[in-house]
Amino acid sequence: MSEKTPGGEIDLNFVMQARRDKLDALLERGVAPFAYGFDRSHFAAAAVALVPPAAEGEHTEGPTVRVAGRIVAWRAHGKTTFAHLADPSGRVQLYFKKDQIGESQYSLLDCFDLGDVIGVSGPLFRTRTGEVTVRAEEVRMLAKALRPLPFGKEEVVDGVTVRHSAFSDGELRSRQRYADLAVHPEVRRLFRARSAMITAIRGFLNEIDYLEVETPVLQPLYGGATARPFTTHHSALDMPLYLRIADELYLKRLIVGGLERVYEIGHDFRNEGIDRTHNPEFTMLEFYEAYADYELMMERVEKLLVCASDAVARVMGEERGVRGVEAGTPPHFMPPFPRLDWLTALSGAMGVPNVMELDTAALATAAETAGVPKVESLSRPKLLDELFQAHVESKIDTPTFVVDYPLELSPLAKPKRGNPALTERFELFASGKELANAFSELNDPLDQRRRFEAQARLKAAGDDEASGVDEDYLRAMEYGMPPTGGVGIGIDRLFMYLTGTSHIRDAILFPTMRPE
């Protein structure tokens, strides 16, 4: 690491100084260490595929290729040198032979280091050990690495790559994601899988005539969820603005406007703690569909998850795994997912006829027995939720819809047809975790106003997670909002579930971190 000295000069450590010296040596020889481009003819994997499998003892020759990438392994043997070059497709071995490449170019190799970006051209051949290799005829420095990348060494044991002295400090890997990515192909693959998953979700929704929209991130009022927001200030308007905690209220305004199927994939921001499953900004998918109820939305969710899972599986299946790195096979979804009735499931698990008929004291006792801490401070809805979590939710392994939540647990959902004590709401659980939350959306402006006013009272009483009355949203709803089904899916969490990633830091390229 370089450190600023009190005098303000950069004190390079010996490793970086050695690389600076090599840079100077290149310059002295008239070699530009930072090039403007390179005419690559093949990616590494494509080049390797050009040479057919060799028969026993046969020395196959292949066509000439031009490859470019980063030096990830270097083995010099005097007048001959082997190296490996890595690019997005994989890696290919390079062979430099003094007699072949010439004295002048061969001596250039003294200025090369692990991590340098180079371009090489030459014919392909198969070495004695059978590895397809570029016999270098020309080599170009494309970008000198002045700082050493934390490369480990790799060997292949029983077809599995084992890494030694790996760059494994999770915090450093997140802080310097560029180095993490540069050194770990499987991390690049993981984020390609994430991108493929999101592309697949877009494709699915677009296919059924959903419109992708963008709604404000900066909002004068926040709502659509219960969370503490980030606050900022607009100078010219001299007013506070909030970073959104949910997209919901704007997307439903669009439903009112006649954009009958809309979705948004974007960041929500919640001013809460950071841990294994929470990042202050995270990716949320919300989609709303006019004239749909929660039954139809369940079908949508099933199909969407199949698309997402298939997309992840396609990318994750491309390359063989690296031991010690999470590369679990994504779960294969088999719709329709089972439906579990909230009331029946909980009552059954607790061994009572109807849990809703228990009084609050009985619920508290049951919660205490189930190991819920501080039961005396919990409200009745909270007790029900805790009991459900302890008895049912935590035991759900394969994807399962939990349907028809009690009204007191679901302030934003429409009452269930035929049973106003329940709501038309579902959540999807798998591996004990929530993957989706959805309901038949409230579209009665008078009811909506009452709920806003209740929130406003909480806010006035000092609850900074409560929101205020959104008059503009009420005005929209007063114009008439069609019956609508809506779904929210946390993209980071879904991706973690599909890839078996246990830390949200490993599912987000640049997670929020304390400054160094």
Place this chain on the structure above:
RNA sequence: GCGCCCUUAGCUCAAUUGGCAGAGCAAGUGACUCUUAAUCACUAGGUUGAAGGUUCGAUUCCUUCAGGGCGCACCA
């Protein structure tokens, strides 16, 4: 927020009841024209996270602080 654990070279890790701070890789020099965790020889690399305390002597014991990890709690 509460509990337990961790922080030593660029990277990954050692260091016996408290007794000279070490190894492998990476780096430098040299040898080596089919190697692949290349090999061999030599060299250099450290305020042991920070501050304080106990002690003849602290990486080791104590206190405080900072950063991190894992549980629990809350949420997506």
